[in-house]
Amino acid sequence: MPGAAARAAESERALVKKAREIAKIAAAHAEEVDADARFPREAFDALKRERLLGIMIPRELGGEGASVACVSEICSVLAQGCASTGMIYSMHQIKTSSLTEHCLDDEWMRGFMRACADEQLLLASATTEGGGVGGDMRQSICGVERDGDDFALVKEGCLISYGAQADAILITSRRTPDAPASDQVMAVMRADQYRLEKTGAWNTMGMRGTCSDNFTFEGRAPARQIIATPFAEISAQSMLPYAHLLWASVWHGVASDAVARSEAFVRAEARKRPGATPPSALRLAELLTKQQQMKALVVAGIDRYERARSDADELTSIGFGVAMNAIKLSASQGVCEIVQAAFLICGILGYRNDSPYSLARAMRDALSSPIMINNDRILGNVSNLLAVYKHDASLLR
Template identity: 45%
Template sequence: MRHNAIKPDEAMTAAVRRVAAVAAAHAADVDREARFPAEAVQALREEGLLGALVPHHLGGGGATMTEATGHCQILARACASTAMIYAMHHSQLACIVMHALDAPWHRAFAQRIAEEGLLLASITSEVGVGGDMRSSICAVEVSGDRFTLEKQAPTVSYGDHADVFLVTARVNCDAPASDQVLVVVPRAQATYEATGGWDALGMRGTGTVGFTFRSGGAAEQIIPAPFADIAAEAMVPASHLLWSGVWTGIAVEALTRARQFLRAQARRQPGVAQPGAARLMHAAGLLDAMQARIRLLLAQFDATHALGSDRPVMTEAESGWPQGMARAGVLNMLKRDVSEQCHEVVLEALRICGMAGYKNGTDFSIGRHLRDILSAQLMINNDRIAATTGTMLLAQRADLGTL
């Protein structure tokens, strides 16, 4: 199915807002039934937004990471599950756009993603590696121009509804665990059995379950670049930036409801100082600081990476985009801080609204937002991130906290 052509900037934002309206109409049911947000994802497909990061010359939207992150924030205000699916999809699409478009098979497949609105899912987790994306037990077996692959994955989000899977594995059976490749597998080439179900506290529409996954196909489906480079340059930065858009979107919506509550109270009690106003100031300050931090990193990323377009770019030194270990540290700290501070913003919104926010079905209900934002600290557990990043900071020679 071909989608409507999309344009950058205002037209693309307008398309996202149309999708957000669809997502909002079904968000309560998606949450209540823990079901895939089919209506919103179909709207994303019809608006051409699943190809937002694909370059124009391949039929996509040619979006920047700043634009894609903004899309996540708009969608999250309506339905966090829809926004997270959009973010996860684009974190995978960024890997193809940044590391595979020079290969004929992947260039043609990127065009298919844009034209057909294919939904991408990630299979990077594996039973036995303890949540370490940069380690694999399974391996790709290549014979001639064909490959086979089998993987036990404990967490695959929206896998039952994905059109394409991006799967990590060792480059061959003799390779060490960290010598990995990323394989693009269309659904038609995959067989899988889901293990377990998904009845979670929040993000209930993402449908994260385990998979026993098997596939085979053409060896050219293996992205030529080492997964170590793909992860460091594309997957991790895109994930943390796009997730930040989702989480701040949840926080923005919760705080907007809290401000509306205070305005309603003020109209009923003119001239009376509202006690929740101080909490509103505190939460708004947290949100502003997070947004400024995210905007800076997005500007640096987009100044450095053309994402497959013909935009002129700078070197990392010129743009300020951090390199090597420093980049990993900056992104890890962003993820940890935004996930925790957005939780605090949502809690402040709930405190402001009181019982009107605690109850479901009111104009000021915050319960779904609070449950959804709790997932942020568990997606790559913050304790693991803090321990890893603290060790990296010990090894760095740069001064800490300087302007």
């Protein structure tokens, strides 16, 4: 009889196999999703049907207990078909991690996780905010208003990706209206517990299918739906590593699709002149090296997180935070370099929108990566740590 590890590995291979079939569905609609800036409903109908939304939920609560490596691979696979689909899936799983890493001892949260697995709920995030806070998750203007056993919350200027399509939203705010801006909590609210008023449309160059419109959020729910763990701990111990690793996996998927189109172009050129190596083959060799570097970066990051996830001190250490930030920064820059290099290989056929080697959508989506969480702000945060942090050059961690 196979051991537990072997059974888990076989289960995860089956999940990835399903994702590869869904990526074909995503790819078939990717151009329309991008052109119309609409939610990739066909892909997410398939993800729900194949029960891939709740895979991080523990098995005892109805999920698959999937590893970070498995979820990262699925993010990459989906992004190879449609970057918006991969990005939405990654953001959903980042929110799921807040539950699985911090809420397993809470009765209501365990019940909600069962619902996530049973009903294949799509989770969204409301951490951005107006009033000058923007995308800085460490700050908030709004605060929880307590009313007996319930709480109410109004949050303005939220940019909520796929907010109108989500089944539940995990939202952050100050613990109380008078609490310091950094003293935040995160609450879980289902769609029937809040109202979204759209205040701005998502009209961007890339990642258009994420439907990241602006909203004013107004909600009311029982206070037990506020996660007990302070948001600062959730952010440091799960959101930061999951966000950087899963987003890097999405960008790896975008880069891999660009490389695949470049490979197809070079093979087509080689068939035109049997026995002669196409001039673009040398650039392709260089491109594959860049892709391998990006892959190694993501894989090493996943391995480091898996080894650190049970050690709260390591997860909150300066060195770990710097390492995770470095992965996000390197991957977001690397995908742009890879797609641009692919353009040089495919030439005008990569530039054309009506070509099988078209890289236009890949470039638009890739260019979003350095600005999604603002690379300059991350570099600023890291620079503030350098006075007290000594870089560890060891290859053993």
